[in-house]
Amino acid sequence: LNDMGQDLKSVLVTEEEIKTRLAELAAEIDADYAGRDLLLVGVLKGAVMVMADLARELHHSCEMDWMAVSSYGAGTTSSGVVRILMDLDIDISGRNVLIVEDVIDSGLTLSWLVGNLRSRGPASVEVCAMVRKELALDVELDVRYVGFDLPNEFIVGYGLDYAEKYRNLPFIGTLAPHMYS
Numbered sequence: 001l002n003d004m005g006q007d008l009k010s011v012l013v014t015e016e017e018i019k020t021r022l023a024e025l026a027a028e029i030d031a032d033y034a035g036r037d038l039l040l041v042g043v044l045k046g047a048v049m050v051m052a053d054l055a056r057e058l059h060h061s062c063e064m065d066w067m068a069v070s071s072y073g074a075g076t077t078s079s080g081v082v083r084i085l086m087d088l089d090i091d092i093s094g095r096n097v098l099i100v101e102d103v104i105d106s107g108l109t110l111s112w113l114v115g116n117l118r119s120r121g122p123a124s125v126e127v128c129a130m131v132r133k134e135l136a137l138d139v140e141l142d143v144r145y146v147g148f149d150l151p152n153e154f155i156v157g158y159g160l161d162y163a164e165k166y167r168n169l170p171f172i173g174t175l176a177p178h179m180y181s
């Protein structure tokens with residue numbers, strides 16, 4: 001494996017499975033946005049991997065921009081109050097925006113972000129998330145493109161971090177309990 005292997009319990013989604021799924025999603029996106037402009041908005045930092053790989057699977061010409069957001073308050077659960085650490089460069093009014101995320105956990109970050117971007121007068125706002133966790137299914141959030149629906153475990157890799165580590169794993173895995181207990 002590699003020197004992070006001993007920190008992991010299991011591999012949930014392999015590098016090959018990610019690549020295959022991204023190609024399927026890209027084909028859907030190509031078809032859905034045919035004849036329309038497309039602006040991908042990646043949410044730093046977790047979305048870096050999926051943004052880079054999804055964009056390269058698309059045949060459709062697209063632009064890419066980035067936002068960095070942060071939930072207010074410490075603790076393990078998201079408060080739902082989000083502040084913008086770095087905003088978009090591009091004016092999205094009249095644009096077809098596709099938000100690209102690594103994971104939907106509580107769904108609070110995305111539901112806030114969708115509302116924020118909708119208020120800027122875009123032609124459309126949709127969401128593509130590599131992983132949707134089980135608990136997120138409760139949240140009122142229309143996610144157009146989902147890579148994988150996964151159980152509510154502590155997952156890392158492919159952009160997802162634990163204390164900023166493991167983002168560079170090319171697959172998605174579960175962290176061994178001894179790493180966070």
Ligand code: PRP
Pocket residue numbers: 043044045046047069070071078101102103104105106107108109110161
């Ligand atoms: C993580 C993840 C999503 C968000 C999902 O980002 O990348 O953006 O949390 O959580 P939610 O659905 O409960 O709101 P994080 O704030 O950890 O920043 P990061 O992307 O830099 O890791």
Ligand code: MN
Pocket residue numbers: 043044045046047
């Ligand atoms: Mn994130």
Ligand code: MG
Pocket residue numbers: 046161
């Ligand atoms: Mg994080």
